[in-house]
Amino acid sequence: xxxNDSRLISDMFSGRKILLLGDIVSVTQSLSSKxxxxxxxxxxxxxxxxxxxxxxxxxxxxxxxxxxxxxASEVASFGSGVSLCPVKIEFKDIKDSWIKCSLAGQKIxxxxxxxxxxxxxLRIYIIAHAFAHFYNPAxxxxxxxxxxxxxxxxxxxxxxxxxxxxLKDI
Numbered sequence: 001x002x003x004n005d006s007r008l009i010s011d012m013f014s015g016r017k018i019l020l021l022g023d024i025v026s027v028t029q030s031l032s033s034k035x036x037x038x039x040x041x042x043x044x045x046x047x048x049x050x051x052x053x054x055x056x057x058x059x060x061x062x063x064x065x066x067x068x069x070x071x072a073s074e075v076a077s078f079g080s081g082v083s084l085c086p087v088k089i090e091f092k093d094i095k096d097s098w099i100k101c102s103l104a105g106q107k108i109x110x111x112x113x114x115x116x117x118x119x120x121x122l123r124i125y126i127i128a129h130a131f132a133h134f135y136n137p138a139x140x141x142x143x144x145x146x147x148x149x150x151x152x153x154x155x156x157x158x159x160x161x162x163x164x165x166x167l168k169d170i
Contacts, residue, residue: 003163013170015055018042020066022119027059035062056170060093064113067091071115071123078127082150084134091115095168098126098161101133114167122164125157 001024002008008024011017018025020042029050030036030043035058037043048058072089079085087106091113094100100110109130115123128151136143147154 009166012167014052015059015170018059018063019117019164019167020063021070021116022122027055035059060113063116064091066116067111067113071111071127074120074123075109075111075127078124078131082131084131086130086134099130099133101130101137107134112168114170117167118161118164122157122161125151125154125161128154 001019001022008017012019016027018027020037023040025037026041027049028041028043029046031046032043033045033047035042035044035048042059042062044055044058044062048054068091071091075086075089085107086109088108090108090110092100092110094110094112098112098115111126111130115126118126128147132143132146132150135146151157
């Protein structure tokens with residue numbers, strides 16, 4: 001994915017292309033009433049496809065559905081590895097962050113649904129970051145020590161994640 005490709009970025013803002021699990025996917029009009037992925041393309045009903053706002057709304061709904069299925073499974077898998085399970089996972093439009101851990105003591109995860117657009121290593125970083133907040137609410141030395149223990153190359157992920165911040169504006 002080329003961060004400097006202005007045409008690609010423009011296509012993402014218009015809802016003609018999306019990132020899905022780190023891969024570029026074309027958004028195509030469909031005669032079906034359902035939104036579905038097939039052959040590397042995301043098909044959206046012509047009812048929603050023709051207007052940008054409706055197209056973006058349909059994409060958002062699809063990404064939320066994928067987050068609830070796919071990312072929830074990644075959270076469960078990660079939790080098994082660190083012997084910890086969140087009580088609840090919510091996928092929301094957070095905008096200013098990928099996760100909100102204000103309820104860390106209650107072990108509730110609030111994750112931005114756009115996480116489904118990121119490559120796996122970045123999704124795992126965000127999940128690990130959320131789990132680290134279960135143990136350390138502040139970004140203090142203990143927090144980052146915990147992160148380095150569960151994800152030794154977390155700093156690389158943190159740097160790479162900054163390149164995807166534009167997704168929060170779509």
